[in-house]
Amino acid sequence: MRRVRPGRLLLAGFAVLVCVFLQLPLLIVFPISFSSAQYLQFPPPGWSLQWYERYLNSPNWLTPTWLSLKVAMATTALSLLLGVPLAFGLTRARFWGRDAIEKLSMAPIIVPTIVLSIALYGLFANLKLIGAWYGIAIAHTLLALPFVVVVVVAGLRDFDVNQELAALGLGASRWRAVWHVTLPQIRPSLVSAAFLAFISSFDELVVAMFLGGANMTLPKKMFDNIRMEIDPTIAAISALQIVLVSALLALAARFGRGGGMPGR
Amino acid sequence: MAAQEVRDADLRVDGVAKRYGAVVALGGVSLSVAAGEFLTILGPSGSGKTTLLKVVAGFEFPDAGRVTVGGADITDVSPAKRNIGMVFQNYALFPHMSVARNIAFPLQMRGVPKSEIDRRVIQAMALVELQGYGERLPSQLSGGQQQRVALARAVVFDPTLLLLDEPFGALDRKLRESMQLEVRRLQRRLGLTTVFITHDQEEALVLSDRIAVMDGGAIRQIGAPDEIYDRPADDFVAQFIGESNLLVGEIAAPDRVVLDGGTSVTVRGLDGGHGRVRLLVRPEKMAIDSATNRFTGTIVEAVYLGEAHKLRVKVAEGVELLVRGHRAVPTGARVTVGFAPEDAHVIRGAG
Numbered sequence: 344m345r346r347v348r349p350g351r352l353l354l355a356g357f358a359v360l361v362c363v364f365l366q367l368p369l370l371i372v373f374p375i376s377f378s379s380a381q382y383l384q385f386p387p388p389g390w391s392l393q394w395y396e397r398y399l400n401s402p403n404w405l406t407p408t409w410l411s412l413k414v415a416m417a418t419t420a421l422s423l424l425l426g427v428p429l430a431f432g433l434t435r436a437r438f439w440g441r442d443a444i445e446k447l448s449m450a451p452i453i454v455p456t457i458v459l460s461i462a463l464y465g466l467f468a469n470l471k472l473i474g475a476w477y478g479i480a481i482a483h484t485l486l487a488l489p490f491v492v493v494v495v496v497a498g499l500r501d502f503d504v505n506q507e508l509a510a511l512g513l514g515a516s517r518w519r520a521v522w523h524v525t526l527p528q529i530r531p532s533l534v535s536a537a538f539l540a541f542i543s544s545f546d547e548l549v550v551a552m553f554l555g556g557a558n559m560t561l562p563k564k565m566f567d568n569i570r571m572e573i574d575p576t577i578a579a580i581s582a583l584q585i586v587l588v589s590a591l592l593a594l595a596a597r598f599g600r601g602g603g604m605p606g607r
Numbered sequence: 608m609a610a611q612e613v614r615d616a617d618l619r620v621d622g623v624a625k626r627y628g629a630v631v632a633l634g635g636v637s638l639s640v641a642a643g644e645f646l647t648i649l650g651p652s653g654s655g656k657t658t659l660l661k662v663v664a665g666f667e668f669p670d671a672g673r674v675t676v677g678g679a680d681i682t683d684v685s686p687a688k689r690n691i692g693m694v695f696q697n698y699a700l701f702p703h704m705s706v707a708r709n710i711a712f713p714l715q716m717r718g719v720p721k722s723e724i725d726r727r728v729i730q731a732m733a734l735v736e737l738q739g740y741g742e743r744l745p746s747q748l749s750g751g752q753q754q755r756v757a758l759a760r761a762v763v764f765d766p767t768l769l770l771l772d773e774p775f776g777a778l779d780r781k782l783r784e785s786m787q788l789e790v791r792r793l794q795r796r797l798g799l800t801t802v803f804i805t806h807d808q809e810e811a812l813v814l815s816d817r818i819a820v821m822d823g824g825a826i827r828q829i830g831a832p833d834e835i836y837d838r839p840a841d842d843f844v845a846q847f848i849g850e851s852n853l854l855v856g857e858i859a860a861p862d863r864v865v866l867d868g869g870t871s872v873t874v875r876g877l878d879g880g881h882g883r884v885r886l887l888v889r890p891e892k893m894a895i896d897s898a899t900n901r902f903t904g905t906i907v908e909a910v911y912l913g914e915a916h917k918l919r920v921k922v923a924e925g926v927e928l929l930v931r932g933h934r935a936v937p938t939g940a941r942v943t944v945g946f947a948p949e950d951a952h953v954i955r956g957a958g
């Protein structure tokens with residue numbers, strides 16, 4: 344018989360509470376999105392799919408959605424392209440000022456987003472990047488980079504460098520050693536980094552407001568909608584977003600497992 | 608992997624030095640390994656063994672010195688172009704690749720055609736007796752099996768040199784012994800020039816053509832196993848390899864040494880020198896009721912080892928002698944022990 348200790352019980356209880364707290368919004372948002380009422384009303388008086396239909400048939404909603412997806416994907420690609428080599432440099436190379444650079448790469452997290460947005464607005468206005476989708480993607484890359492660097496640096500610190508040396512000794516060039524041996528083994532970190540970069544952009548409001556010009560990203564459109572008209576479309580969109588993020592998480596879990604270690 | 612393909616190559620290391628900040632990992636090491644020879648580097652932890660191997664393999668660039676293989680200076684050659692097989696201290700198998708893909712890796716990197724890769728991988732797996740394990744992942748193998756995969760991967764591409772960094776450190780005693788024999792068999796069969804690292808002196812004595820004893824980034828002595836064991840160059844080597852009795856004294860006559868306790872002993876090999884010396888007498892050369900060089904004392908410890916008895920005999924305050932023999936003597940008994948003049952090895956110089 345295993346004895347159940349009171350400490351464990353308390354911890355389990357606390358964990359359940361936290362989970363419930365985190366799930367509560369879902370319990371409200373999902374029912375409302377299927378509401379037959381014309382206003383935000385809880386509990387809904389009846390059920391219908393009208394809000395999903397309205398969303399899927401409205402270019403006013405779909406255009407911002409595509410824009411946000413495009414920006415998020417570009418941000419993911421860019422921040423990985425920049426962040427992964429940076430993480431390699433920070434973990435492998437020994438050079439003067441390395442720690443300073445590592446701390447500096449966290450700066451976008453520390454600087455308030457509003458301040459960053461104003462600064463970027465000034466810069467992008469000169470560069471004629473306001474209103475361009477890739478302008479937003481570049482700004483989002485700045486915000487996503489710290490997450491990518493932190494996650495990939497952690498992955499590389501755990502990785503046994505001897506593996507890469509072994510690959511070199513067996514005849515691989517530096518590139519092929521990284522490609523065939525290192526990257527597959529830090530795949531969980533890469534997948535997490537990509538996921539974080541995508542979500543951080545897809546969900547971002549402040550920078551998009553400043554730099555979007557007439558172009559609206561999905562969060563901006565949702566924000567405007569709430570200010571102007573409030574109808575349950577927004578609940579339907581939230582529900583869809585939650586489904587998308589969960590699907591991405593599931594994919595990340597599926598493809599982000601440690602390389603070659605089934606049953607672990 | 609046919610024997611005729613294996614090139615004979617000798618390894619020369621000339622004055623190789625390497626420091627990490629203030630730590631001198633290698634302080635000007637020179638050694639040479641003949642083609643087909645099995646050299647073991649033996650030394651305590653931190654003595655610079657791995658660093659030396661990394662310099663030879665090309666993973667560390669030396670601050671000074673050259674490395675030559677088969678007459679060609681490879682000091683500036685990248686590790687990928689050195690064609691050296693290495694087994695790492697922790698194997699460094701690629702955990703995301705199957706056994707077969709691990710072994711195929713060096714061949715793929717060399718652009719060997721697919722059909723030939725398959726053939727050579729099968730051959731290499733047979734060589735280390737791992738037929739049928741090709742599809743497994745390293746995590747699904749025992750320690751000894753992983754070791755053999757690492758070995759197969761290190762020899763499948765016909766390297767000019769094989770480097771092994773404490774390959775058996777993680778294995779239990781029995782597996783260790785069988786792997787030792789296997790490595791030696793493989794090395795002889797392929798005629799590979801091999802440098803093997805260990806800090807286990809028994810392993811070094813069993814396996815090697817020659818042993819290099821390292822300490823503090825320098826080689827203390829290099830020679831055949833019996834030479835290292837019977838005629839160590841200094842105290843460090845004497846004490847690091849096997850058990851030893853070291854008697855300190857002053858040369859008094861061409862064949863006599865007066866020990867610091869006042870006892871006078873007869874020895875050979877003083878060669879008319881003078882000054883202070885240390886005499887090394889191995890425990891198995893110490894005998895109870897010896898006819899010469901006798902010491903009387905009390906047994907303070909008696910251990911039965913199975914094939915022999917080990918006795919610790921206190922002959923004076925602070926002086927204890929180790930004796931290894933076939934006679935069982937109880938603790939507390941008074942005995943006389945001693946050694947023959949030809950069984951003492953003379954170590955000169957201050958210690």
Ligand SMILES: Nc1ncnc2c1ncn2[C@@H]1O[C@H](COP(=O)(O)OP(=O)(O)OP(=O)(O)O)[C@@H](O)[C@H]1O
Nearest residue numbers: 627630631632651652653654655656657658659806
């Ligand atoms: N990358 C490094 N940075 C700093 N010091 C190092 C580095 N590699 C080795 N050293 C130091 O150099 C010395 C020799 O290390 P080395 O790894 O060659 O020892 P070793 O003989 O292989 O020891 P062990 O038997 O424990 O493996 C040690 O003092 C070690 O701390």
Ligand SMILES: [Mg+2]
Nearest residue numbers: 656657658696
């Ligand atoms: Mg070592």
